[in-house]
Amino acid sequence: MTTRPRLARRSAAFAAIAVAGALTLTACGSDDNSDKPASGETTNAANPPGGSSSAAAPAKLDCPTGTLQGAGSSAQKNAMDEWVKAFQQKCSGAKVEYNGNGSGAGRQAFFDSQVAFAGSDASIADADVAKGTAACKGTPAINLPMVTGPIAVAYNVSGVKDLVLDAKTIAGIFAGQIKTWDAAEIKALNPKATLPSTPIQAVHRSDKSGTTENFTKYLKAAGGDAWAAAPSQDWPSQEGQSAKGSDGVANVVKTTAGAIGYMEGSFAENAGLGVAQINTGAAAPVKLTPEAAGKAVSAAKITGTGNDLKLQLDYATKAEGAYPIVLVTYEIACEKGTPADKLPLVKSFLTYTSSEEGQSILAKNGYAPLPAEIATKVRTAVAALS
């Protein structure tokens, strides 16, 4: 008596699974690619090397199924979250997990072959190139610039709007040389502003971070003798206050009168802080906008070879309208030698992130889209992954 209904129920369940399976298959099956594309060529054919079509058409993706794991930079975590969401909407069979546990951790996981790609605030260090090669079965690991963002110098000084600073002054402030807001150096740059005599509270990151590294690179490159310390992920001096994370810095700047701090642009915007314009030596001080940051990135030199697109930024750029304090973060992946079961996913996901659609999502989140020339090169490099 009891067995028959159970059997019936079970067969009903089977039917349900079969239907569901058929549905998902049809959902993704239009491109005629099942779980395993036969080889790299077919994926290329389905998705011609990007960049050639300049129209902002939605990214054309072949949708492999499976789970892709990435880890690394927390600076690009927000971008990744948006990308993953959009990508998974397009490709229902694909799942991307990005763990924003830090660039160092991401690179390490990549070297240990735990993740198929790593997000990193810095390109692979010379000392680690061999590790990357080992993780990629003897072929080099490549740096693909993917997320760039301006670093804001945000301040909290009552009654002061449209503050203008230059690299030397910023360096002086953060080195503890310029101590009050009405100092001559600041006055010279802001002749019209009424500056209070409030002491300056410079706020820096207490945690190790790529933001600090890029900011100190800028101070070193553009600040001249006002900044002596070498660029590093740790704040190199004992001056000023510190706070954990860009959100922490934004919070402290917001709650401390006379404070100034550096953070990714989106944090300054979300906290509603005033952001300093940078006098780069160009005709007019540069405001922080995604376009202005993009201009600085496009002035960068590519120092990597082949498809390795390691960038060297010109922080001292005087180009008109280029905002010089930028953070470039990379995706690190194997040029060849990604495990065969992960390759279609890596390729498909990075194709999406580097597509115009993917890049245009960035601007909405306080990042800057890659400049066209570099984006084209990234797309070519992604298409050549095999």
Place this chain on the structure above:
Amino acid sequence: MSTSITPESRDNAQRDSGSRRSPKADQAHGADAKPNKTQVRLGDRVFLGLSRGAGITLLVIMAGIAVFLVVKALDALGDNNGNFLTDSTWVTDGSKPAFGVAGLVGGTVISAGIAMLIAVPVAVGVALFITHYAPRRVAQTLGYIVDLLAAVPSVVFGLWGLVFLSPKLLGLHTWLSDYLGWIPIFDKDETGTTARTLFTCGIILAIMVLPIIAAVTREVFLQVPRAHEEAALALGATRWEMIRTAVLPFGKPGIISASMLGLGRALGETIAVAMVLSSSQEFTYKILDPGGNTIAANIANQFAESNDLGRGALIASGLVLFVLTLLVNGAARVVINRHKEFSGANA
């Protein structure tokens, strides 16, 4: 058919588990144990094997972790250009890494010390109030609230400390440095800038460890033999005298144990300190100035972006924290053992 376990078999199972749990007790009370005491059943053997296996696995895992940590730490220490114990810098990148834990150990001890100075008296007071003063209903509610406090995640304390508490404490900082500035630790170099200091961290840590200490001491105070208390009262002691002569001496080892539990948490607290403290690697004893750092907060701040060497160095600092905690606990054990004879604990 779903209820395949009959009441009878459940009974058997219970009896089995009973004899498994306490074979010693069975032997001791030989007479009223079940008749099958000499006969070792298969189930007994299997369970013995399983539990022994679990114990051994645990030990092996622990040993494995310890070996891994020590090896990683030694690797990093080998590349250290500074003195690990006396330096207070933390540079793990570049060609000449140099790192040392002096400043970190100092900050850890100072912030935990402040926490204990505040938390222990308050916690003992709370426990006494709950056990000896409050009406039963109030006591129960208060007990629940204290326990609830223990369930608040530390990141919440961190956020609260950063956004709410530290701005409010700026005035206290100024007041302390104005009136007590002649005491070196209350001396303040920087004028009223921020209250994200070791002192504030100590206060937040105190709030965090308070429920642990209060909960344990409350239980200890409830264990005080009724006879002691009644004897004290009968001899004409007031309630406070009764507490002083009967409750506190009896509870002393318990208070110390509870404090050690709390101190363990205060020494190891990570994210709240990392979020609140305006840290620097240099050692500072001036608790009203921003600066200083703790071992655990430094690990939280550094770990994500550290390279291999940096992580090894952090692990080494973690081992220092471990040794520090061990020393403190050992010291507490000595104190407890000495006090045991004089208290009523073994009456």
